[in-house]
Amino acid sequence: MFIQIIQGRCRDAEQVHRLTDEWRETMGPRAEGWLGGTYGITDDGEFVAVVRFESREAAARNSTRPEQGEWFDRMRQCFDGDVVFHDCDDAVMFLDGGSDDAGFVQVVQGRVSDPTAFRRFMEQPMDVLHEQRPEIIGGTIAMEPDGWFTETVAFRSEDEARAGEVKQMPEDARREWEEQMAAMTDLRYLDLHSPWFASSMRSGMGTGMGSGTGTAP
Template identity: 35%
Template structure:
């Protein structure tokens, strides 16, 4: 799973008072709309405990993503669900994607999404170099893998898949080697906005 790929990830964000209805809408999208979405590779989405909705839809290309946006089935589905949101719903497109870890994200029982902004895109890369991945594989078995998505405006979204919330919280207390901390501290200097975290316990992982 490790490496940089030229995908298109649409990051959809909003707020809702009805997480259950949005979950049903996501299931309906998967059943009725996804089968005709050519180039769609998968989605990770959910609603936090305080009503923040976030959904990352992966497409093989920008063309595939935009083609899906124009489909009648997609437009009809959106018209049916827009009233479930409070205020504005934003869509950020990221065509710069770095994946890390293992491919078996279907085992995930907890997902955490990070949102921030990059001051220096090149200096922050790779987001998870091979030596850091080796340490994570050895000391953080709770972290299955994930991806980092960067927009043309340098907005950064990171998603990490964990075996469980309990395991992730225990993993956060793991003593990591000094060189790992040095790398992480240096990388965070390239984030020029305070990071926002979305914790998803009730989430969906969809794929063709």
């Protein structure tokens, strides 16, 4: 699986939302390998999109479509400054991966000192997390070779997410998680209070957008 993260300072939230809906309805069905997307805008106006494709090659083929370029030209006008893209071939899902019914999504970005160890940790069974934090539906982890990562966590609701933050985990699980947190730096937490989603017929879960040339929303 290939994940691309798109971020930028948004100055027209309504138009961004309309354009992502337009892409899903008119171009998404013909986008080879597109699986889905999770989108949102933070309180301070930062747009975040997390896009899943079956492969980097499928995403690249989509970016060459003329209609894709025209669409992205319109999307770019909704931003102040540059739109930043992160392409991640190293991507995994955890728990149920996510859901188009999620009421709140938190995006966590930062850097890990040992990407291989972090991936192993995220791929292990998460029965304890599921039992202790049932409000967490699931999410994705996308990493670049230098350890920079973006994690999306889908929650049933923001109220449940905030209540769950203060719960005490069992000692072993807490210690293991604290060890992983100690290996992270430059952490940022981006709260998407009103996320929206798009899903392909090929995907059972909505989390996806495009390439440096505007691959897809």
